[in-house]
Amino acid sequence: MKLIINGQEERVDLGVATLEALLDRRRPIPPFAVELNKQLIKRPDFARTPLAEGDRVEIVTLVGGG
Amino acid sequence: MLELPPLRIADKTFRSRLFVGTGKYASYELMRDCLDASGCEVVTVAVRRERLYDAQNRSLLDFLDTRRYTILPNTAGCFSAEDAVRVARLGREILEQLHNPGATWVKLEVLADKRTLLPDPIGTLEALQALRADGFHTLVYTSDDPVMARRLKDAGAASVMPAGSPIGSGQGVLNPSNIRIILESLKNEDPDYPVIVDAGVGTASDVSIAMELGADGVLLNTGVASAKDPLSMARAMSHAIEAGYLACRAGRIPKKLYASASSPVEGTIVY
Secondary structure: OEEEEOOEEEEOOOOOOEHHHHHHHHOOOOOOEEEEOOEEEOHHHOOOOEOOOOOEEEEEEEEEOO | OOOOOOEEEOOEEEOOOEEEEOOOOOOHHHHHHHHHHHOOOEEEEEEEEOOOOOOOOOOHHHHOOOOOOEEEEEOOOOOOHHHHHHHHHHHHHHHHHOOOHHHHEEEEOOEOOOOOOOEOHHHHHHHHHHHHHOOOEEEEEEOOOHHHHHHHHHOOOOEEEEOOOOOOOOOOOOOHHHHHHHHHHHHOOOOOOOEEEEOOOOOHHHHHHHHHHOOOEEEEOHHHHOOOOHHHHHHHHHHHHHHHHHHHHHOOOOOOOOOOOOOOOOOOOOO
């Protein structure tokens, strides 16, 4: 399926198309937070959050800033 | 160093009145040492797409003691209320994972344009209202407009943070009269209401001026991170906070047009 992950279009083949499956594959380094189509998804909800064609996923962390 | 009275903002109390940003340092090691030298207890961070690891695959958090510092996540780079609220929620989610007390607050920036980085007052107010409804203690970056500062306080800002001058410009406090009016207006019937001068600090005297005017603290980043010797500047900023705080309470003499001799006229041998 096609997803837009952190602004980049990517083709991913997930067995079960959930946010958890995507994150299992990408393995971002904690701590991180995730948005699906501009909505924050909390960790306990990753497994029950389905992904659909064209979904926008943001995976963010903390960086230096003022 | 002297112990100044604690600074209270929302549910938090601090001994240091200097808030320091974590951006723009030449290395993570230098950032860590500057934060330490500044004596700050609050550090600001930004929320960005995960990728920002240095050449050795290290991240900011490898150099930030999250048990020592209260982390204040910002919404820098947001140009709409909607985006600022999204970023604030993402920041809270991460700080909750770190069990950091900064999870309950946010430094709100809603910017108007990329060249000036001046705040968008309407977007800022809209975002503040949404964040307040979502349970955030919101510290609000704003211009030095006293009317806007009052509106933000009335809308529930945990602290109003007027800019001394544009972000990263190093121009210091450009309009001390406006800062004075903001302080007078916001503290008139609420003397402990925290007002932090945020942005534009170029050197230690800028910090002292802000504190002499009566600000409760100063938030800065570039002034330290981009100094020739950031570590020395971090120390200087810390002393400047103290100097300005004490001078404010000591009460400066009025400015006079003509000289006034300090040595007695009586007893001079000149005739």
